Amino acid sequence: MFKTHKKFPQIVAVAVLAMGVAMSAAQAEDDDDDEGYRGAGHSEQRGEGNSGKYGGEDRGKPVQPAQINAIWKQECSNCHIAYSPGLLPAESWRKVMAGLDKHFGSDASLTDQENKEITSFLVKNASNRWSAPTAPLQITESAWFKSKHDSHEIAPSVWKNPKVKSPANCQACHIGAENGDFSERNIKIPR
Amino acid sequence: MFRISSAIGLVSVAAMGLVTQPVFAQTPNEILSAIQKEAAGQSFSAARGESFYKAKHGKEWSCASCHTDNPAAPGKHAKSDKDIKPLAPSANAERFTDMAKVEKWFKRNCNDVLGRVCTPQEKGDVLSYLLTVKK
Numbered sequence: 351m352f353k354t355h356k357k358f359p360q361i362v363a364v365a366v367l368a369m370g371v372a373m374s375a376a377q378a379e380d381d382d383d384d385e386g387y388r389g390a391g392h393s394e395q396r397g398e399g400n401s402g403k404y405g406g407e408d409r410g411k412p413v414q415p416a417q418i419n420a421i422w423k424q425e426c427s428n429c430h431i432a433y434s435p436g437l438l439p440a441e442s443w444r445k446v447m448a449g450l451d452k453h454f455g456s457d458a459s460l461t462d463q464e465n466k467e468i469t470s471f472l473v474k475n476a477s478n479r480w481s482a483p484t485a486p487l488q489i490t491e492s493a494w495f496k497s498k499h500d501s502h503e504i505a506p507s508v509w510k511n512p513k514v515k516s517p518a519n520c521q522a523c524h525i526g527a528e529n530g531d532f533s534e535r536n537i538k539i540p541r
Numbered sequence: 542m543f544r545i546s547s548a549i550g551l552v553s554v555a556a557m558g559l560v561t562q563p564v565f566a567q568t569p570n571e572i573l574s575a576i577q578k579e580a581a582g583q584s585f586s587a588a589r590g591e592s593f594y595k596a597k598h599g600k601e602w603s604c605a606s607c608h609t610d611n612p613a614a615p616g617k618h619a620k621s622d623k624d625i626k627p628l629a630p631s632a633n634a635e636r637f638t639d640m641a642k643v644e645k646w647f648k649r650n651c652n653d654v655l656g657r658v659c660t661p662q663e664k665g666d667v668l669s670y671l672l673t674v675k676k
Contacts, residue, residue: 430618
């Protein structure tokens with residue numbers, strides 16, 4: 351009994367080490383599209399026992415399919431960039447597309463035919479790594495977005511730059527955002 | 542067989558040409574006439590259209606909030622900041638050449654600016670104004 355107690359700290363140390371190794375392996379595999387990104391907050395979220403990375407609120411891989419829908423591209427890029435379908439889960443897209451007459455303060459309504467076609471494209475190519483039962487209406491509300499853009503990653507001053515204006519303005523920093531390219535090598539934070 | 546496939550090839554090349562060429566379905570004046578029919582005899586006024594375009598109508602935005610006070614100049618979406626091509630046909634040949642597109646955007650933008658659909662009179666006035674704007 352006494353012996354076991356004495357060994358206890360060692361067991362814990364080994365277990366923690368093993369967890370650390372397992373986690374970095376998982377992260378390296380998961381984040382191979384992010385070129386070695388190591389974000390703060392990952393382990394914290396993972397430690398809570400939720401399924402998957404970011405408590406299950408992870409964007410898809412790829413975020414944008416190779417074959418894109420022409421109507422989606424045309425209609426969804428009128429007022430903002432056409433956000434890649436993989437940035438949100440299918441249920442989020444269903445909700446967004448069902449409320450286009452009141453779309454973040456603007457009427458963005460489509461014909462029924464357009465709506466059907468675009469919804470189907472978005473749902474089909476929605477995040478394939480989202481396991482949480484959540485369905486945010488805004489990309490910026492998702493756990494993966496918050497973790498990747500928290501104050502450890504992005505200085506608060508960046509958001510105040512008029513060239514950035516809003517976190518919805520992906521292309522202010524992600525120069526390939528319009529084509530679904532959010533890779534680390536294609537980030538240019540404006541000064 | 543060769544003949545059939547080359548004929549199909551020719552037809553599809555021709556069809557592609559039709560699709561990719563910037564052929565406008567209608568002219569802005571034809572669009573105006575169509576709105577005129579809806580307006581059942583009322584006459585349009587460019588001056589009235591100009592004040593309508595520049596004024597707020599009980600909500601946060603006017604037409605000019607995004608399209609600027611000069612419809613021949615490029616605009617910016619009031620919320621997203623995205624560039625908007627000029628609205629006046631003199632500055633942008635694509636404008637008011639597709640009735641379905643015109644209806645779609647009047648519906649959306651009137652809802653944003655007025656909180657309701659626009660009357661044919663209001664639409665006719667605004668288009669009459671836009672047609673007087675020089676580049």
